[in-house]
Amino acid sequence: MTQEERVRDFVTAFERLRSEVEKVIVGHRDIINHVLIGMFAGGHVLLEGAPGLGKTLLIKTLAEGLELSFSRVQFTPDLMPADIIGTNIILEDAGGRKHFQFQPGPIFGHILLADEINRATPKTQSALLEGMQEGFVTVGGASRPLPSPFFVLATQNPIEMEGTYPLPEAQLDRFLFKLRVRYPAVEELNAIIDRTTQVRPVTVERVMTGPTVLAFRDLIREVPIASHVRDFASTIVMATHPEWTGAPEVTRRFIRYGASPRGAQALVLGAKVLALSEGRYNVSADDLRTLSAPALRHRVILNFEGEAEAVDVDTLVSEIVDKAQATMVEGKEAFLR
Amino acid sequence: MTDPGALDRLVQRITMQVRWRRAEYHALRGLFYGAVLAVLLLAVKTPLGFWALPSAGAVVLLGVVGGALWGFFQRVPATDAARLADGAFGLQDRVATALEWAGRPDRPPLVEALLADAIARVDALAPRQIIRRLIPREARWLPIPALLALTLAVSPPLPLPSGRLPDLSAGTETAETRERGDMATMDQDRRQVPKDALKRQAFEERDFNQRGGTGASPTGGDLSAIFKDTSLGNQRPDFNSFLKKGDERLKLLEQVDRLPDLQSDFTQSQYKMVFRKSKALKSGLRPDQISPQKLRELLEEMERLGRKGGSWGNDAAEGLDALEGGQPDKALEAMEKALNKMRAMDEQGRGGKNLRGGRENDSGASRDRRSGSGGGPDEQDFGEGEGLLPGKGKSGSPKGEASQRLRASPYDVGVEGESRKGRKDGYDTNMTGRGGKMGSRLSYLGVIGQYRKMMEDAIAREQVPRDFQGQIKDYFQSLDER
Numbered sequence: 001m002t003q004e005e006r007v008r009d010f011v012t013a014f015e016r017l018r019s020e021v022e023k024v025i026v027g028h029r030d031i032i033n034h035v036l037i038g039m040f041a042g043g044h045v046l047l048e049g050a051p052g053l054g055k056t057l058l059i060k061t062l063a064e065g066l067e068l069s070f071s072r073v074q075f076t077p078d079l080m081p082a083d084i085i086g087t088n089i090i091l092e093d094a095g096g097r098k099h100f101q102f103q104p105g106p107i108f109g110h111i112l113l114a115d116e117i118n119r120a121t122p123k124t125q126s127a128l129l130e131g132m133q134e135g136f137v138t139v140g141g142a143s144r145p146l147p148s149p150f151f152v153l154a155t156q157n158p159i160e161m162e163g164t165y166p167l168p169e170a171q172l173d174r175f176l177f178k179l180r181v182r183y184p185a186v187e188e189l190n191a192i193i194d195r196t197t198q199v200r201p202v203t204v205e206r207v208m209t210g211p212t213v214l215a216f217r218d219l220i221r222e223v224p225i226a227s228h229v230r231d232f233a234s235t236i237v238m239a240t241h242p243e244w245t246g247a248p249e250v251t252r253r254f255i256r257y258g259a260s261p262r263g264a265q266a267l268v269l270g271a272k273v274l275a276l277s278e279g280r281y282n283v284s285a286d287d288l289r290t291l292s293a294p295a296l297r298h299r300v301i302l303n304f305e306g307e308a309e310a311v312d313v314d315t316l317v318s319e320i321v322d323k324a325q326a327t328m329v330e331g332k333e334a335f336l337r
Numbered sequence: 338m339t340d341p342g343a344l345d346r347l348v349q350r351i352t353m354q355v356r357w358r359r360a361e362y363h364a365l366r367g368l369f370y371g372a373v374l375a376v377l378l379l380a381v382k383t384p385l386g387f388w389a390l391p392s393a394g395a396v397v398l399l400g401v402v403g404g405a406l407w408g409f410f411q412r413v414p415a416t417d418a419a420r421l422a423d424g425a426f427g428l429q430d431r432v433a434t435a436l437e438w439a440g441r442p443d444r445p446p447l448v449e450a451l452l453a454d455a456i457a458r459v460d461a462l463a464p465r466q467i468i469r470r471l472i473p474r475e476a477r478w479l480p481i482p483a484l485l486a487l488t489l490a491v492s493p494p495l496p497l498p499s500g501r502l503p504d505l506s507a508g509t510e511t512a513e514t515r516e517r518g519d520m521a522t523m524d525q526d527r528r529q530v531p532k533d534a535l536k537r538q539a540f541e542e543r544d545f546n547q548r549g550g551t552g553a554s555p556t557g558g559d560l561s562a563i564f565k566d567t568s569l570g571n572q573r574p575d576f577n578s579f580l581k582k583g584d585e586r587l588k589l590l591e592q593v594d595r596l597p598d599l600q601s602d603f604t605q606s607q608y609k610m611v612f613r614k615s616k617a618l619k620s621g622l623r624p625d626q627i628s629p630q631k632l633r634e635l636l637e638e639m640e641r642l643g644r645k646g647g648s649w650g651n652d653a654a655e656g657l658d659a660l661e662g663g664q665p666d667k668a669l670e671a672m673e674k675a676l677n678k679m680r681a682m683d684e685q686g687r688g689g690k691n692l693r694g695g696r697e698n699d700s701g702a703s704r705d706r707r708s709g710s711g712g713g714p715d716e717q718d719f720g721e722g723e724g725l726l727p728g729k730g731k732s733g734s735p736k737g738e739a740s741q742r743l744r745a746s747p748y749d750v751g752v753e754g755e756s757r758k759g760r761k762d763g764y765d766t767n768m769t770g771r772g773g774k775m776g777s778r779l780s781y782l783g784v785i786g787q788y789r790k791m792m793e794d795a796i797a798r799e800q801v802p803r804d805f806q807g808q809i810k811d812y813f814q815s816l817d818e819r
Contacts, residue, residue: 002450003449004450004453007450219447222445222446222447223447224434224437224438224444224445224447224448225434226433226434226437226438227437228416228420228430228433229430229434280429280431280454281431281447281448281450281451281454282429282430282431282434282451283434284429284430285430286429304644304645
């Protein structure tokens with residue numbers, strides 16, 4: 001199979017999976033794209049939005065379109081780590097001898113839907129940490145590998161913050177993207193009403209298997225990136241750090257901590273998937289610009305002034321990207337001086 | 338492997354476009370500077386004669402050609418040219434990425450597909466100029482030297498200065514002759530010197546009065562005779578040097594920036610507002626009489642200010658806790674601590690900007706006084722911003738540093754003993770201690786009058802409770818009756 005055919009296969013699979021999800025989900029084209037990009041990049045995605053916007057339905061539909069095991073955990077304040085990871089239970093064999101046997105929890109699935117993740121205690125939330133980053137969980141001193149591909153899709157509700165436990169920065173950083181699910185437009189709302197209030201059974205076909213997803217992940221990592229585009233990604237991430245010498249004024253004014261190196265990884269990996277999904281063999285600066293908000297909005301921590309002035313992180317990231325691009329152009333393309 | 342020749346050709350094409358644009362740009366700059374040089378040459382065409390015009394033309398030509406060559410042969414990195422091509426043709430960094438990765442030994446298989454894709458897209462492009470023309474700043478001013486050069490070329494040569502300096506020897510000789518003449522006419526001659534038009538009338542009058550006593554004729558004590566044969570003999574023995582010092586002081590007063598802006602400093606500081614509120618809240622009440630609600634509001638306000646970068650936030654929070662626990666006296670204590678910190682920070686901030694020059698000058702004066710070289714109390718200046726008076730200066734305390742005030746002001750000496758007998762209208766104090774060593778004697782009534790005025794100003798400014806105002810006035814009244 002030639003490289004062009006491999007890429008064409010990926011584009012076709014990506015399009016088919018998206019169209020399967022769109023059979024159920026109306027609108028939210030960007031959200032679906034970014035969820036798929038996150039999955040192919042090998043990362044995890046956090047969806048934030050008000051109740052009833054279809055976050056959970058989107059993830060369930062995506063799981064139906066993939067031939068992968070799916071498990072869902074509804075996070076509540078009394079959920080314990082063992083409820084997610086699993087536990088050792090005592091079994092008695094035919095000879096009457098008792099022994100421990102590990103009973104795997106829902107984390108041992110390919111796709112894990114962590115619904116309303118911010119309702120569980122930090123202890124339970126942290127049960128996901130090792131699995132999300134390493135692909136392993138440790139139970140009773142024994143390290144157990146998670147199935148591959150392993151993909152966590154978490155949802156959280158930005159309102160009704162009473163009785164919730166906001167995710168710590170360490171855990172937020174482990175999500176490749178944070179997506180904001182917004183209210184649908186009027187036309188989309190009409191389509192939702194038509195689709196959900198009439199007898200019109202929708203069947204989602206399974207279009208991709210686990211090994212296919214893994215093969216595509218390998219292909220994605222082959223996508224070349226030019227050094228000046230990579231420099232642009234680094235500049236964007238560094239420009240979120242107020243102590244960096246080249247940081248723009250907005251960063252110094254409103255940001256306490258900038259994005260970690262995981263932010264740069266998320267930007268570049270996501271840009272590679274985006275380029276390939278458009279049939280392109282290289283990453284462009286526009287790809288980085290498109291994915292800057294999903295990759296960085298949860299990695300940038302505002303300072304007191306930013307919080308007090310209710311600064312929108314997406315706008316802030318957009319300004320930072322503009323400044324970073326201006327810096328790059330100034331340095332490289334001012335020929336006629 | 339796919340041959341990236343098409344990409345190289347595209348990059349070369351863009352490189353040439355960049356070179357030509359650069360050549361245009363620098364040729365225009367060269368033209369401007371050449372024209373300026375040509376103007377200079379044409380301005381001095383008398384010594385150059387016939388060669389002035391050809392050399393001016395040559396300079397212009399040299400500027401244009403030199404600039405164009407300089408621009409053309411400047412280096413254009415291939416990666417930059419590739420990026421320009423990507424941007425201009427909408428190739429989404431394909432060319433730059435393909436060229437960069439084609440030469441790398443660790444290239445993944447996908448680079449082959451990228452090269453093929455980039456070449457196919459580049460082949461489909463129609464060649465066009467993508468580098469825009471840039472006009473240098475100098476080109477806007479080009480018409481001026483060009484017109485000047487044309488005008489100078491057709492006009493007759495400009496007359497050049499002879500190069501001789503004006504001969505001033507005759508005037509000097511005359512002055513010397515006059516000096517050696519009759520001394521009786523010397524002072525008259527001096528008076529005939531034309532007056533300086535800029536000299537102020539007041540100074541003129543003082544000058545006249547000072548010199549009036551000497552008379553028109555020389556007397557036995559005329560010092561000008563001593564300096565007759567020296568350079569000082571030409572100078573008029575006036576007192577302008579003394580006046581000059583006073584004039585400089587007046588100029589200093591005109592430098593508004595150096596004067597402390599106490600009014601804006603006071604009203605614009607939000608910390609001052611908290612001070613005012615706290616004073617209004619306490620205003621002679623006992624801790625158990627203060628409204629807990631108002632105290633809580635004030636503490637919350639202070640805590641909010643503390644969160645913005647002050648160090649008193651914890652004190653304010655402690656005060657709030659104490660208030661919650663029903664301990665208003667502890668809450669007041671915490672509030673006082675927080676107020677002190679706020680005040681210190683505010684004073685520090687003010688000291689950096691507006692109050693410069695007040696205490697600094699004074700400290701110099703204090704040093705002079707301590708070393709014995711300072712003058713008497715007449716030389717003291719107690720104007721605004723002096724930094725010695727209550728509520729002024731950079732002290733952490735609202736009334737300033739007591740020790741500083743005592744050291745710095747002759748009015749703050751320790752006054753002890755009894756009034757001496759005799760006249761009562763201008764009686765000196767018996768000064769012992771520090772004041773006695775200073776050799777200054779002050780009119781008690783003059784001092785008390787000044788302090789009474791300051792007291793009245795302070796009462797009007799500082800929101801002193803009405804009951805206390807009477808007490809303070811009574812106190813000063815009792816001093817007056819002494």
